[in-house]
Amino acid sequence: MQHYCCRCGHHPLAHGVPEGDTHERDYCSACGYVDYDNPRVIAGAIIEREGNLLLCQRGIPPRVGTWTLPAGFMERGESVEEAAQREVREETGIHAEILTPYSIFSVPPTNELYIIYRARLLEWNDPPGHETLTVKWFRAEDIPWDTIFYPAIRQILERYIDEHAGGTYGIYSGSMDNGTIHFMR
Ligand SMILES: [Zn+2]
Structure with a gap:
């Protein structure tokens, strides 16, 4: 206050x-x-390359060493797509093309709105930023589920992997309660 x-x-x-x-x-x-x-917007992305998904290993507290999707707070003066692209670049060193929204979910207890896009690798010439220990492409069967802290992120990845088999992706909206997102469909 x-x-x-x-x-x-x-x-x-x-x-x-x-x-x-x-x-x-x-x-x-x-x-x-x-x-x-008012609530704050967190933008991020799922980036796929030939069936592999990109995860970041956190290098700063809280939860150093856990894996997550690149995402962070939107800044004044940028669009949400620009925010997702910038966060990907800052956290992974990757220049990505933002494709379509994939998961939009609110977290009322923390006053946050997450917007996670699907994205595609354009260039990768830079190292990850200081907030990230390392970045790695994972095949679905190699994803370290036990070291992904947020159940919501696990849910999004699981659904993406299911949909990847069919090649068609939905757009989902929901609200998070105790870490689980209740999507509207
Ligand atoms: Zn006054």
């Missing part, structure tokens, strides 16, 4: 439902400024 109003400097901010609003928020009782705290 901010203690001073960033518009007029009044101290402290109040907490409650501002007049005419629908949700509790921090707001300034002097000038009317409202400190909106």
Whole structure:
């Protein structure tokens, strides 16, 4: 919580439902400024190369050594596709082409929205960034399921592998509860 109003400097901010609003928020009782705290977007990608899927091994806490998909917070001024492409590049060193949305899911307890795209390798000339220990292409049968921390990521990978056999991919939307995504179909 901010203690001073960033518009007029009044101290402290109040907490409650501002007049005419629908949700509790921090707001300034002097000038009317409202400190909106809306969900944050995390963009990422599943990248496939000849049936192999790319995973990153985390190099920074929490959970150093576990494997996951490249993903991270969207920045101001970029599109969500640009964010996914940038996160892939920062975490893996790979320049990827973003194809279509694959999984869109909200995580109400942490106030986050994940948008995971399917993507295709264009170029790979750079090493992974400092947040990543290593990156590796896995065949479906070699994926280290026990060291993928997020059940939601395991769910997305399992479904992708199922769909890969048929060559047709859906677009899924859902909400996460206790690590499991409840997709709407
Ligand atoms: Zn104010």
